[in-house]
Amino acid sequence: MAVPPAQQQNCAAVCRQHGHRRRVLGLDTRRPCAERVLAIFAAIYAQLVRRGLPAGTSSDEQAFTRFMLKEVQELSGAESEAMVSLAQRAAFAADTLTEEDVTTMRNWYKRLKGNKKV
DSSP: OOOOHHHHHHHHHHHHHHHHHHHHTTOOTTSOHHHHHHHHHHHHHHHHHHHTOOTTOOTTSHHHHHHHHHHOTTSOHHHHHHHHHHHHHHHHOGGGOOHHHHHHHHHHHHHHHHTOOO
């Protein structure tokens, strides 16, 4: 029995959405740890932009650090620095990351996502 085209499109959309979620949360273990950490950091950055961080602000800029200290109470200053450091390691020293690093970044994401500022 053939599946109607409209239902095929819905299934494809669900599969794409599920795949996107797996990428964002770094759950696709076929990918290198560095790529997974960067995907999670990108999701964190998107959360920060939704909270008011000007889009395009580099994590190296002082504006990013000030925003993290002022607007993100879910993470301490040391955790914010560690998060940026881990993202930089993922970008520039990819071979040194582990599953533990992926889990750490994912936990920061979950804390930020679960404690949205209203």
